Amino acid sequence: MTAQSLVVATAPLDLAGSGQPLKDRAFRWMLFAALTVGVVTLAVLIAYVTIKGWPRLNSTLWTNMPSIRRPERAGAQSAITGTLWVISFTAIFALPTGILAALYLEEFARPNSRFQRLVEINIQNLAAVPSIVYGILGLAVFARALALGQSVITAALTLSLLILPIIIISTREALRAVPRNIRDGSLALGATEWQTASRQTLPAAIPGIATGVILSLSRAVGEAAPLLLLGAVTFITFNPTGPLSGYTTLPIQIFNWTKDSREEFQILASATIVLLLVLLLVMNFVAIWIRNRTQKRW
């Protein structure tokens, strides 16, 4: 009798549930929609510039120079070479400085020393300073005070300061990923701190550093705002001839064409945007490829 009443008592208890309540499903869909808005916008943007720029996506884009009067024959050659010049010098300035600074902070500085903390908070802050403010710095210091004028070198110095925090932060992460016991092994053999850093830690961290460096350089490639203050907007129809030469870059050339309301220039701007995005995409793929190829050896 008792057994029977037990059976009766448990019967209404239904653990199968009634499926996810509607509210929960709606919530999940809203979140997913939030995520997709950004991705869809990106897809629309890429489709739009590709379709619009299609008629001009041919070799004249990189063989011809910009022209105000003949948009149908204008190209972006000076902007392409200018970008290459500026980025090369940016890399020359920013790479050694950034990597050595990261080495110091990660391998040499006493943890939590005042200098280390000061540099650290300073770098975090610099990473979030608006890029136009770096343009003001470049204008006042490099272009005017140091009289480097509106040159490739001024642009490169300014951009290298802009990406320095990114290089330092990513290099430190790569160094931190090298196991402690590699350093211990080296130091226990009587190697100095610098020998350990230069012969063990740094080589082991190179793939991670390379990834961070490429990504930060791609940031510099796409940067336009500081260069507006540094003379890149001048109408340039020649390739740079040296570090003190005048220059323009792809983003600046796009900006100049965008300002001109003639439809031919809008098409040209779209085509150049495609070129710029392809360049950035290639850089990103290389960075990701390096990271994946060398992931986790220990």
Place this chain on the structure above:
Amino acid sequence: MPEQSIEMQLSSALTDGRSQGISDEISNVVFTLDDLRVFYGDYQAIRGVSLTIAKNEITAFIGPSGCGKSTLLRSFNRMNDLIPGARVEGLLAYHGTDVYGPDVDPIEVRRRIGMVFQKPNVFPKSIYDNVAYGPRVNHIKGNMDDLVEECLTKAALWDEVKDDLKKSAYALSGGQQQRLVIARCIAVRPEVILMDEPCASLDPIATSKIEELMRQLAVEYTIVIVTHNMQQAARVSDRTAFFTAELDEAGVRHGRLIEYGPTRQIFSAPQDKRTEDYISGRFG
């Protein structure tokens, strides 16, 4: 039953072991520790330790985890300097020179006093470059090929790797890697080798090879080994120091030295109840 078997194993290990002719007195002293204390910030990890370590002997530090034996070992070659906040008080003398003295260069200390770690930390380089690394950073002149061969031979690894010297050290097995680390260590011609649980990550066969190697190396080097494995201590060491962790009056745990003497004596006739409990498996 299990207690008895532990004791039996230990006694057979002792018979195989090398501590038969070891006397209480140490004539040829390499290290002298007097009231040595190690701190991490405000925390005292080890209470005053006083002992001497003899030349060309194998000295084992045993004891439960957290008793500070590895911490103590790392203060011998100033590896604790690398840990922020770590600090050593008291005396640790190497051939009569205070290792923590003002004129002492920690890099010179580490060159004389080599170290082998718990996990075989080979460098991400070739086998050859692993061995050659120490001599290169210490600017040791001479024929590097000969030196590499000599060290790999001494570490009982030469025959296994002589055709693969350019291969990555990561291709070796764990036991081989640990022998490579030993070869790398002796390539800078140290006098002392510190071993921090060198077999902790190895299988029994690889372990017995390392133990065999330790005995051979003791002819030339002074070895201090930290181990969790009491039978290993009984098999390979001449002298044994037993450490444990105890609460002080304020309820803080500190590591401290309980008993130190010839291995035979520590295992067969321990003076202290705590040592006896530990080696007979009654600990904790």
Place this chain on the structure above:
Amino acid sequence: MSRPQIAVSAAGGLGSLQQTRSRVGEKLIRAVLVAAAAVSILTTFGIVISVVVPTIEFFSEVSVTDFLFGTVWTPLFADGQFGVLPLVTGTLVITAIAVVVALPLGLGAAVYLSEYASDRSRRVLKPTLELLAGIPTVVFGFFALEFVTQMLLVRIFPDIDIFNALSAGLVMGVMIIPTIASLSEDAMAAVPSGLRDGSYALGSTKRQTAMKVVIPAALSGIVAAFVLGISRAIGETMIVTIAAGLEPNLSLNPLQGMQTMTSYIAAAGSGDLSTGSIEYKSIFAVGFLLFVMTFLMNMVSIRLVRRYRQAYQ
């Protein structure tokens, strides 16, 4: 066990542990490394000095109150007026639009990535979303003007200006989604899973757990993400320069064109102004205001991140 005999020699003999090589190079290298690390501090100094000095000169010609509370900004006129309020309101209107777009979308994406997405889909979705952060801002500006304004907004609001705050704000909002999503997700990932388990054990659904447990627990990190996102929006230059026009306009109507602090700096700075002129100095005065605003927000954000890291370590 007798205490050992101790006779410690200063140095020399078998136990000599003195330095055997001078290692001057080592010290030199250390100095080079310190110098490299100091470059970042010099950069900050450089920014502060290069902005502050001309700003002080600027304020010797224009009073601080006229600058901060003046409502007319006509620096290039012969009798120029330097009331920065039109630029500030332009900046704030566009930032507000961007924030209205980016906060819900960024937070929603973060909650989805952190609480709902499987590991596999997160590995695809997160980098895809972050691609947005890699698009150059000049491209977003072009997109805002050519597509958002001319193909969408003119159809919805027939009397909208070609250069308007709305399209710049909308596109900027999309641009800062990854900033907000990524930092918020970091903060949510740092919430100990024990808190979630506790909520599930009480019979809460995923939604209730996300809304009532995870978001409150990660709040300081999420606020940090918001603050940083706002700081990004205030400092963004190219989108507003291209899409929002260059007319100072003291108005809250997003359908009109507006100039922001950044687009004023870009426009005035790209002209060939002579170094001593008041127009040239006005760039720095506006830059100073911009730097102070973003600096304060960045510091708040860094503090908040530090707080949640400490809480869950």
